[in-house]
Amino acid sequence: MAGIKESILVRIQTANLIITGIAVVIFLQILNIQFLQGEYWQSRADEMGLQYRTKKATRGTIYAENEIMLATSIPLYKVSLDPMIINSELYRTKIDTLTKLLSTFFKDKKPKEYLAKINEARRLKKRYIVLSPRPITFTERQALAQWPIFNDKQNKTGVLFEKVEERTYPFTGLAGRTIGFVNENNDGAGLEMSFHKALSGVNGKALYQKITGGDWKPVGTGTRINPINGNDIYTTIDINLQDIAQESLAEYMSKHSAKYGCVVVMEVKTGAIKAMVNLGLEKDEYKENYNYAIGDQGSIDPGSTFKTASMLAMLEDSTYSLQDTIDTGNGFYKYYDREMKDTKVGGWGKQTFQQALENSSNIAVSRFVTKHFGKKIDKYLEYLDKFGLNTDLEKSFRLSGMAKSYIKTPKDPTWSGVTLPWMSIGYELRLSP
Template identity: 45%
Template structure:
């Protein structure tokens, strides 16, 4: 009685004060784009925030006449739209809330999209707006990835605790924007906004433009998935980047789960992907040798019968019986552990620190300063370490007793492709606000010259030999040259090396003018052939073939090799004037047209030239397509609304069932006989 009646005024004031408070109004998160021209409007969105809404209502605001005239229709529309409750339920709920003076009810928990919001805003009572009709559209934003799971881990996420991974987390400060605030009243059923002019509008997040090529990303993930599924491997990753710019065009990471393979971790960059690289590290060992000595590619190394004891450790080669006496070039091509270890011991055995100093000089002991959080720190053993042993030098020379991430290995190989210039890989090019560029990122040069030109020449020759004659000859291409190195490293389990492998291939193409570098890791493949050349290299080739096919700048000009034979006219009979003129100009055949305004022509050979005669195509008249290629004939006939049936095989139309010049009947059919 004392609280309810005697102190009523005091407690009401306190209640009202506590019901009204400022709450954040969250900013819209910025978009993440692939590497397209954002200003042209043709960009591909990798991640965006889509607005959704929950519909709430203050039934006390509307005037009595407006409310009574619209409540029945409003209840009917709500019941039809949501389909969960009856019309009578919505009518009774709204009227009861108005009668009891309730200023906020959430009509339904289901979220609606923007188009539904626009439609509902025109419904009875609602159409009067939030101040006179009482409708409240509560905005709820959802992060949406138009390409589904493509590059999922690279795009990443940010959770409610502000923790996360990938680009979403690494660039969260730019993407998130600045939240605003507004006055909200806490009432039964939820929080109702009060627009009193004191609200602060949120500053929406910036967009980021990545270097990712969505087409190459798709090929990388599909090729990786097929290789993992085929070999039942534990995980895999692929990175592809441009040699000169360091821009990462594709980065795929797939790990094995009960349901298949998903992007569960960024193996390409993070600690879980940091492993002993195995034979791909032999490039660094050979670089150190060439910088330190005068060793030539033609020099001989006796690798013996496939087993060799070095300071108490037995080292073996993959070939049973060994390779015997081979050249330094062949040591690399065949990936001879014995050959590399013997050379390293011969020239660095008395001073192993000189070897590790070279590795650090090449930047292999340092992080790259990558734009995404979580880059693994490389581990290079030093002779000063307590764990250093008499066999550490030989082990390190073939890629053991050290750890690198795939991205760090790729950056090293990319430096060889880039004439010795080691650059920092990048994955974000720009930060934008609508069409305005706020910040631009360019790759940073980490080392102007990683080694001498003479060393580079030897290294590139060895890497090309791996694909031409060595462990990766299965991916040799007749269209372009590839340079690279396979890797097959034993895994450690319970402190011991076991017969489970991490396989890899890393290289660049075209070898004579490098455009792209790429690394592929397939970890713990199962089956008979579990070497890097068998498992990882084919993934590299599939991605390289796709990149080569779509980049005309890398193609060799085939027409330049054609010697025109003017004694024999080409087999050209009929077709598009523009196409036929272009062909004649390219192969050096004289031609001229009697009617240059015509689109379609017949061809008449005259001595050493071709004459184009008009072949008019008119509406409602059957055209003459004899002598045309099937493609041209189909284009013309189907545009004339004719149903085309094809008989025979060949390149050109020999006969047509409807005579040229005849009237086209409605839904008529024409039969083409090919020869």
Template identity: 45%
Template sequence: MNIKKSILIRVRAAFLGIMIFAICVAAKIGHIQVVDGAKWEKLSEEIHFDYKKVKATRGNIYSDNGSLLATSLPFYKVAIDPTLAKPEVFRAGVDSLSFLLSRYYKDRSAAEYKQLLKDARTAGKQYLVINRKQINYQAKKEMMNWPIFRDGRYRGGVIFEKIDVRYRPFSNLSRRTVGFVNEDGQGAGLEYSFDDVLGGQDGEALFQKIAGGTWKPIFDGNNTKAINGLDIHTTIDINLQDVAETSLYRAMEKHNADDGTV
């Protein structure tokens, strides 16, 4: 009888303990949802990850003799995660980096750039756009040798975000024939007709939404690399086209015409 009573007491004690634990869990969940709900909701908005499209580099369009009619030139937006550099690396390089940034962009003094970088680092800001001005590939190569930047993406925190800009070396020559494609996928000419070939296959990369609604690229092993577009070679004789269009423009000016065809 004593053994049964002892077992019964233990069972009741265990049951009571489970009930108390369940009540505590329920109370904590209720506290989080009701009292701290706004706080955690705001935090979830600030720390948000999502896969976004990465545009493939568009293919080139060539004339019959291999001259470029349309190509994509790479430009870059320069940003930095100032929290990644080690303290000794940041201290040793921030003065020289600030001087070089000031000399290149000419919009702030070296002291102002230094303060901008230091303030962002102190505040724990993980994504700081250095300047809204986009740089070309040669400038990027130069900057990659600058203090802090030379330590790369993971140790120096520098971020070069690539932006392709469509460029026609012959300007308005064969402009209508070469054509265009806008952001909505509408267009004209070769660019539009061969959009599937030239456009390639876009990739995907992980981005983190940080304070202010800015999306910061995260270099993740699951990113899908974009497949660049193919080139197309046309039968357009650029020299003949130049002669024909020049003659047409002269005739239009002579006769004060609004339009003309060859």
């Protein structure tokens, strides 16, 4: 019994030694190829024109509400051929039919021109020629795959459908600047640029061989690192509201000969942006050429819309009630050497806190604010910060290109005694819509 155990142990130890020896040999060979023979094999690869090239990941889709596509990448295919692979008998009997089909389908060459091109490639022993003058769709690819030679199941057909992708925007002209773009230099705008990394995914690699004419031919299917496709982005844009908002803005701008304008439709309950339209005049036509809603060019004095923030700051910081009153006089009020004009000729007279906002009274709002915050301006500015009016919205809004707010402080060299009253009604500051 002891002899059997010893025999088994010897066999196991021998097997372990053999496996370890093989592993060491493989490891040493890897080191030899990588470090000692690395330059040699690299030069051999260069001689053969072999190179690992980027295999692009499929870019993610941008969706509107209800999963309606705003931007997506559609697969297209370049049709190429290795004419040397085709069986000689198959080539002899079917090539004429194939060239006629190519001519009818692409309409760029006569059948005899396609035949001459393929025959010349065979004569020169070329392993790769491009047949399609344009990329084809997936449906077209399925149709071409049924053609003679291309559909031969018993032999290698030589046909290669190389995938390329095209970014397409189903609602051309709608939300163009909001959706945005990314160019070849990785510059861009809108959602495409803001979420570029997430949409892009991770590119893979595939082995290609450079051939005559500078084209690159894929080599095999095992010599590749598959790409990881990009993530999809879901937005709150309502495409119907977007369409209505754009038509309304264009009509109003045309009526008033405006140079640019924007509309942002927000759902009050959730804060969700349902539409964002940006139109600028370009060669007598209104186009989405810049995002005025968030960008520097659209950053202006907010005017009366800012009165709401000023009055909210008052309510947050004081015991004022909606029925407290202030006198607006005859429609003019002087702050130092500068006179403020009210929104009604002859003035609003006495105004309650509520009426001041309802009537958008310049004098009432500015007097309420200067009376309460005149000696504690920093507190007023704190509330503006608290409301998010002076914060970096690019991080929270998540759309690149956000203009920075310009809200003065007493440290600003342009601050004066009239800054607070005019700021309270939306002037001497700049905000994007």
